[in-house]
Amino acid sequence: MRLINLGFGNMVSAERTVAVVSPDSAPIKRLIREAEDRGLLVNATYGRRTRSVVIMDSRHVVLSAIVPEKLAVRLDGEYDAGSAEKDEAE
Numbered sequence: 001m002r003l004i005n006l007g008f009g010n011m012v013s014a015e016r017t018v019a020v021v022s023p024d025s026a027p028i029k030r031l032i033r034e035a036e037d038r039g040l041l042v043n044a045t046y047g048r049r050t051r052s053v054v055i056m057d058s059r060h061v062v063l064s065a066i067v068p069e070k071l072a073v074r075l076d077g078e079y080d081a082g083s084a085e086k087d088e089a090e
Contacts, residue, residue: 004074006064010044012054019055020071023063028053035061 003011021028032053035041040060048065055061
């Protein structure tokens with residue numbers, strides 16, 4: 001099982017990730033609201049601004065403070081673990 005770092009030591013399974021999207025559109029905001037109502041929302045932002053939304057195959061929705069482009073690179077396996085501290089500071 002491959003894990004993807006969402007920042008601040010939080011990780012999700014790469015194999016169970018369906019999509020990584022930006023939280024700005026109305027349908028995604030609605031998805032977040034509905035996941036919270038169903039108890040399927042995981043907020044991994046540590047109080048920072050939500051920059052990406054990770055949708056899992058279990059219908060869980062995970063919020064991250066890392067931009068979708070960086071998470072996409074991590075999903076592709078081109079991620080350098082040493083740069084995690086720099087990413088979290090941004």
